[in-house]
Amino acid sequence: MAAVFIHHTDTPNDYACADVPRTLRNLYTGQTRDQRWGDLGYNFLVDKCGTIYEGRAGGADRPVIGSHTIGFNQGTAGIAAIGTFGKGTPVPAAMEHAIAALAAWKLSLRGIDPTSKVRLTSTNDKSRYAKGTSAAFDAISGHRDGYATDCPGEALFARLPAIRAMAAGLQGRSPRASSGAELPTALQSLHRGSQ
Incomplete structure (x- = not known):
């Protein structure tokens, strides 16, 4: 996995974290029934309390191909922030930290620095780049970097x-860093189940 694309679900922000499973069921229904994707498009979803959910089935530590960024699904993971993050909407600190921890871990599986640039090749003319075009992306990019959309919203994109x-x-790439990127606690049980 060479890069992570950040999304928002474009759903209400006034949810209680205990109610997130219902939101996930609604997203699943919309993407499987209405979009006919067979599963959630996102590899992971994160709520405002910082809880990480596995989206698309197949194993949290495996290179599961999602359906999240047209033209750039292969070799990437999609992380969706549950909510809508238009201009001026605060992004909860717990959500930000969970997204960062998850991205750090996924990128560390391939030794990729989250602040680096990566090259990806478009597989679809509907992306921002013609099929077969190689383009430079941040290792952690917004959905809008690869596709013509407002996602993940102005506020989250700015973060x-x-x-x-x-x-x-x-990942331990700064002077004040921890000693390495480990699987976020919220995903440890998923990882054990996929072994």
């Missing part, structure tokens, strides 16, 4: 530099 820096710190 991506901070999320990249936090992820790099969690």
Whole structure:
């Protein structure tokens, strides 16, 4: 996995974290019945309390191909923030930290620095780049970087530099960093189940 694309679900923000499973069921129904994707498009979803959910089935530590960024699903993971993050909408700190920790871990599986640039090749003319075109992306990019959309919203998109820096710190790539990127606690049980 060479890169992570950050999304928002474009759903209400006034949810209680205990009610997130219902939101996930609604998203699943919309994407499987209405979009006919066979599963959730996102590899992971994160709520405002910082809880990480596995989206598309197949194993949290495996290179499961999602359906999240047209033209750039192969070799990437899609992480969706549950909510809508238009201009001026605060992004909860717990959500930001969970996204950074998850991205740090996924990118560390391939030794990728979250603050680096990566090259991806478009597989679909409907992306921002013609099929077969190679383009440079941040290792942690917004959905809009690869596809013509407002996703992940102005507020969350503006936080991506901070999320990249936090992820790099969690990988041990800054002076004040921890000793490496480990599987986020919220995903440890998923990882054990996939072994």
